[in-house]
Amino acid sequence: MSLKCLRTHYTNEINTDEDDGKEITMAGWVHEVRDLGGICFVVLRDREGLAQITLVKKRTEPAVLDIARHLPRESIVSIKGNVKVEPKAPGGYEIIPVKICVLNEAETPLPMDTTGKVDAELDTRLDSRYIDLRREENLAIFKIRSEVEKAIRMFFYENGFMETTTPKIVAAATEGGTDLFPITYFNREAFLNQSPQLFKQILMSAGLDRIFEIGPIFRAEEHDTRRHLNEATSVDIEMSFADHEDVMEVLENMIHYIYLHVDENCKDSLKALEIELKIPTLPFKKYTYDEVIEILNNTGELEEQLVWGDDLDTHSEHVLGQYVLETTGEDHYFITDWPTETKPFYAMPYRNKPEISKSFDMMHTKMELSSGAQRCHIYDVLLKQLDAKGLDAENFEFYLKPFRYGIPPHGGFGVGLERLIMTMLNLQNIREAVIFPRDRKRLSP
RNA sequence: GCCCAUGUAGUGUAGAGGCCUAUCAUGGAGCCCUGUCGAGGCUCCGACCCGGGUUCAAAUCCCGGCGUGGGCGCCA
Numbered sequence: 001m002s003l004k005c006l007r008t009h010y011t012n013e014i015n016t017d018e019d020d021g022k023e024i025t026m027a028g029w030v031h032e033v034r035d036l037g038g039i040c041f042v043v044l045r046d047r048e049g050l051a052q053i054t055l056v057k058k059r060t061e062p063a064v065l066d067i068a069r070h071l072p073r074e075s076i077v078s079i080k081g082n083v084k085v086e087p088k089a090p091g092g093y094e095i096i097p098v099k100i101c102v103l104n105e106a107e108t109p110l111p112m113d114t115t116g117k118v119d120a121e122l123d124t125r126l127d128s129r130y131i132d133l134r135r136e137e138n139l140a141i142f143k144i145r146s147e148v149e150k151a152i153r154m155f156f157y158e159n160g161f162m163e164t165t166t167p168k169i170v171a172a173a174t175e176g177g178t179d180l181f182p183i184t185y186f187n188r189e190a191f192l193n194q195s196p197q198l199f200k201q202i203l204m205s206a207g208l209d210r211i212f213e214i215g216p217i218f219r220a221e222e223h224d225t226r227r228h229l230n231e232a233t234s235v236d237i238e239m240s241f242a243d244h245e246d247v248m249e250v251l252e253n254m255i256h257y258i259y260l261h262v263d264e265n266c267k268d269s270l271k272a273l274e275i276e277l278k279i280p281t282l283p284f285k286k287y288t289y290d291e292v293i294e295i296l297n298n299t300g301e302l303e304e305q306l307v308w309g310d311d312l313d314t315h316s317e318h319v320l321g322q323y324v325l326e327t328t329g330e331d332h333y334f335i336t337d338w339p340t341e342t343k344p345f346y347a348m349p350y351r352n353k354p355e356i357s358k359s360f361d362m363m364h365t366k367m368e369l370s371s372g373a374q375r376c377h378i379y380d381v382l383l384k385q386l387d388a389k390g391l392d393a394e395n396f397e398f399y400l401k402p403f404r405y406g407i408p409p410h411g412g413f414g415v416g417l418e419r420l421i422m423t424m425l426n427l428q429n430i431r432e433a434v435i436f437p438r439d440r441k442r443l444s445p
Numbered sequence: 446g447c448c449c450a451u452g453u454a455g456u457g458u459a460g461a462g463g464c465c466u467a468u469c470a471u472g473g474a475g476c477c478c479u480g481u482c483g484a485g486g487c488u489c490c491g492a493c494c495c496g497g498g499u500u501c502a503a504a505u506c507c508c509g510g511c512g513u514g515g516g517c518g519c520c521a
Binding site: 089 | 446472478481482483491512515518521
């Protein structure tokens with residue numbers, strides 16, 4: 001027997017104009033049971049919403065009524081019945097049940113409330129994600145995240161990019177800058193990769209021309225903040241015969257495309273989250289690093305003046321974000337032309353001004369979302385830059401060799417997907433943007 | 446890693462030395478009730494993170510541990 005007979009319709013698939021009187025079967029979770037004595041309402045919930053099952057005492061078989069009245073909340077049921085158009089019912093229809101099949105009874109008490117009557121702390125929610133996602137507004141985040149990833153793929157396929165997958169287990173601590181998780185690989189030491197960077201570039205030498213990847217990255221930093229994860233998702237691209245200006249254009253177009261797609265395709269989820277999307281305006285405003293330093297030093301909001309060569313700390317990022325928002329009304333903007341020494345070795349220095357590089361960060365008012373650059377494709381310069389960062393070229397042999405046998409000028413970026421979701425949906429904690437987040441303290445579930 | 450805050454029923458909270466046999470909501474069990482509401486009414490059930498200390502007396506004050514939240518650093 002196929003399980004198809006357990007569900008003919010999702011709760012949002014009833015058409016009140018056509019389906020009145022029709023026999024249907026719905027399956028899902030018992031959201032609520034309200035027994036008023038002579039009449040009893042069971043609210044059934046599935047992924048798409050709620051449906052009211054109405055049992056009138058006088059007209060319902062006692063056995064069915066008895067089952068309904070004693071259903072523990074969140075039990076799994078399949079209910080066969082007839083659709084009755086009823087303006088009083090939420091959704092405009094109710095189901096008059098013929099048969100209630102209890103597929104799995106839930107224990108009580110539940111680890112947390114599913115109806116929105118009682119709040120739960122994030123930690124409690126994450127411990128019981130399977131319950132947490134039964135709440136519409138929490139599931140909505142992941143319905144949107146799914147659409148964001150779909151939009152990213154659509155955008156890149158439409159723009160001539162190939163999707164790739166690169167290894168997450170690597171031999172060497174690649175770029176420097178961040179701590180890596182060491183692992184045992186058979187009897188050798190290995191690491192979880194911090195970024196697909198080096199592999200993306202090798203693929204430019206291979207001639208793949210334009211690639212993108214959506215995949216996990218691992219950072220062993222012991223930071224513990226609302227905007228950091230130890231396992232995150234990176235949207236990475238690399239494109240050949242392109243400079244940093246070309247790359248920034250792709251990035252802003254991608255962000256714009258995603259916002260439009262979500263705005264168009266996630267109306268219910270946005271409503272559940274009470275979010276009105278603010279579509280960013282193209283092109284994004286660009287500030288050079290030099291301009292940023294000057295702007296920040298003129299705000300009078302820094303305790304200490306910045307000097308050329310400083311990286312921006314958290315406070316500076318916030319002050320700058322506010323400044324940009326107030327002067328342009330936009331959340332998204334670029335900071336370009338960073339000092340070469342603040343950027344990784346693979347960033348391309350300007351030929352006539354090697355102390356600055358063809359690199360950029362793409363910022364949101366609240367935090368950095370992306371960084372990218374035109375890459376250095378000149379073997380000798382690359383060696384020099386590795387050396388300047390104190391990195392040993394021998395460890396990068398697998399990466400460097402392709403640069404000797406024909407690699408086009410190229411560039412790319414990486415975007416933190418969770419940060420994108422977080423800023424888009426105004427989430428207060430980045431963990432809300434991951435179903436099962438990994439942070440300094442959390443390794444389960 | 447540093448700093449600050451915090452830990453009370455399944456969940457979310459009140460309590461700030463004795464009014465604590467610990468508040469309220471939600472939830473669970475039971476009873477009453479025929480229409481949309483977070484339905485309502487009544488009865489009952491269920492908790493002070495752990496270990497020391499101060500005190501006649503500790504949920505409450507102190508110390509340590511652990512957990513959690515936030516900020517910073519670092520990082521994306």
